[in-house]
Amino acid sequence: MTKGVTKQSVDFAKWYTDVVKKAELADYGPVKGTMIIRPYGYSIWENIKSAADTMFKETGHVNAYFPMFIPESFMKKEAQHVEGFAPECAVVTHGGGKKLDEPLYIRPTSETIIWAAYKKWINSYRDLPLLINQWANVVRWEMRTRLFLRTTEFLWQEGHTAHSTAKEAEEEALQMIDVYRKLAEDVLAIPVYVGPKTDAEKFAGAVTTYAIEAMMKDKKALQAGTSHYLGQNFAKAFDVTFLNQNNVQEYVYATSWGVSTRLIGGLILSHGDDKGLILPPKVAPFQVVIIPIWRGDEAKTGVMEKVEQLTAELKVKNIRFFVDDNEQMSPGWKFHQWEMKGAPIRIEIGPKDVEKNQVVLARRDKQGKEFLPFEKAGQRVFELVDIIQKELFENAKKFRDENTIHVETYEELKKVIDNGGFAKGFWAGDGEAEEKIQKETKATIRCIPFDQKDGKGKCLLTGKPADKIAIFAKSY
RNA sequence: CGGGGCAUGGCGCAGUCCGGCUAGCGCACCUGCUUUGGGAGCAGGGGGCCGCAGGUUCAAAUCCUGCUGCCCCGACCA
Incomplete structure (x- = not known):
């Protein structure tokens, strides 16, 4: 592995790709836009997945699995849906060496095939609500791809629920966007703005799309999750009725x-920073990495005894740890490596520490090292897992809030967008006005946040009375 | 789809403009010895259809033609 990554300040896009590759999260696949998720990256995904899955189950959902091949006729049943997705679909035309009678779309999302099944399953109000989630891969033939952010094939979960009333379905959509908010904020330590999308930005076929929107370190927005209230659109398209x-x-x-x-x-x-990844403890494959250091076999025995003592305690405390006792690499090399990989806590134990009955502890998110008595190490790690999780969130939130600027006029909005950051301001414009702003500034309305504390004002573009604040930003 | 870049051991690159001897460097890898507290040292070693296909030439990584792939920047999107 070559040393270091491109600095964020030099080339942010390059920094990102460098981190993904050097932290061994992912590699490019042989087909354009595809990605190999490497074990370390996949382990992060497993942690996210398990946290999300628990929340889904706590809110009454069950998992199922539907096929990835969708008959072309299914895709065409919902007009907006086909218009939105057909152009970016991969289509299978041959199977078993023969041309197929009907082309098969590889799912870009599973609404159509799931609703075809729901039609069979739903007859009475007693069959409702139906609360199903699936973990799956989907394929979208995007023009421009970036590792993790937009790949041709990606992993996701998709929840699809059916309800007997509009009210109940709307509540479900709201409940799930709040689950996503918790996932982002409490698990990933990423603060998000939550609220509905404008009509221009909503999902093809949805009545309302709710989104969580996060600010990245380059001050661009990332749509991190969406929850759609679909009304009766899909039910009508797939003729799913109940008595x-x-x-x-x-x-x-x-x-x-x-x-x-x-x-x-x-x-x-x-x-992340210029040293690489920084992982929140809740999703880090290893919350603490222990690096034993020794000179000669005698010292090794003493050091490893201490290491085993400590790991036994960490195990009891349910801390995910890794002992990097690779003898080929020097301690310095390992320090850099685990900083690149974003391990939240590093503990060094060497002969000097054995002698003084101490450990050396370093936090990934802070400069410097702590020296603490050996007996306190386990407890300190246990506490730090929560502290680091919390501080990463607070730092990210501080950064976001400092770069979310209230604007009164279009001129102010342009300035904020030009300098990088989110612009929030009163909005009473329509789709056309939104498009004008997008064309002129490249910023879009990320969402109309639920959190509206500013009362009423004047639309930043039209000057008309407005009672809602919208958030504008350039996005990924 | 428009613009740009790249393609040479596993990785990162030099060499290409101006054709010429055995294609070179760093990292990684293998062996041995010495070394672990911020990317270890020395010695020895292995590994290349120079993206593909044509052409020019006594001679092509290098010049010409065509193709392919990937990356980056825009328009579309989670």
């Missing part, structure tokens, strides 16, 4: 919601 309590046939109300491996990109772009 309600009054014996009347009705179309069901639907939601869908998803987060993807993009979250890993968000993690890198939210917390």
Whole structure:
């Protein structure tokens, strides 16, 4: 491995790719836009997945799996949906050496195939709500790809729920965007703005799209998760009706919601620095990396005894740890390596420490080293896991808040966008006005945040009375 | 799809403008000895259809033509 990464200040895009590759998160696949998620990166995904999955189950959802091949006819059933997705689909035309009668789309998302199944499963209000999630891969033939942030194939989860009333479905969509907020903020330590998208930005076929929007270290926005209230659009397209309590046939109300491996990109772009990745303890494959140091076999025995004592304690405390006792690499090399890989805590134990009955502890998110009595090491790690998690979030939030600027006029908005950052201001414009801003500034409305504390004002573009603040930013 | 860049041992590059001897460097790898507290040292060693296909030439990594792939920057998107 070559030393270091491109500095963020020199070339942020290059820095990002360098970190992904040098921290061994992912590598390019042989097909354009595809990505090999390497074990270290996949382990982060597993941690995110497990945290999310627990939350989904706590809110009453179950997992299932639907096929990745979608008959072309299914794709064409929902007009907006086909318009939105067909151009970016990979299509299988041959199978078993023969041309297929009907081309098969590789799912870009699973609404169509899931709703075709729901049609069979739903007959009565007693069958509702249906609360299903699936963990899957999807394929979207994007023009421009970037590791984790936008790849041709990516991993995600997609929840698809069916309800007997609009109110219940709307509540579900809101509940799930809040689950995503918690996932981003409490697990990934990424602060997010939460709220509906404008009509121009919403999902093809949705009535309302809610999103969580995060600010990356280059002050650009990343849409980190979405939850859609689909109304009866998909039910109508797939003819999914149920008999309600009054014996009347009705179309069901639907939601869908998803987060993807993009979250890993968000993690890198939210917390990383010029030394590499910085991982929040909750998703770090190893919360603490222990580096034993010795000179000669005698010293080794003494050091390793201490290491085993410490790891036994960490095990009891449920801390994920790794002992890097590779004898080929020098301690210095390992320090750099684990800084690149973003391990939150590093502990060094060498002969000097054995002698003084201490350990040396370094935090990835802070400069300097702590020297502490051996007996306190386990407890200190246990505490730091929470402290680092919290401080990473607070730092990211401070950065975001400092770079979210209230604007009154279009001129001010332009200035904020030019300098990099989020502009928030009163908005009463329509889709056309939004497009004008996008064309002129490259910024889009990321969301209309739920959190509206500023009362009423005048639309920054039109000057018309407005009662909502919108957030504008350039985005990934 | 428009603009730019790159393609040479596993990785990163030099060499290409101006054709010429055995294609070179750093890292990684193998062997041995010495070394572990911020990217260890010395000695020895292995590994190349120079992206692909044509052409020019006594001679091509180098010149010409065509193709392919990937990356970066825009328009589209999680």
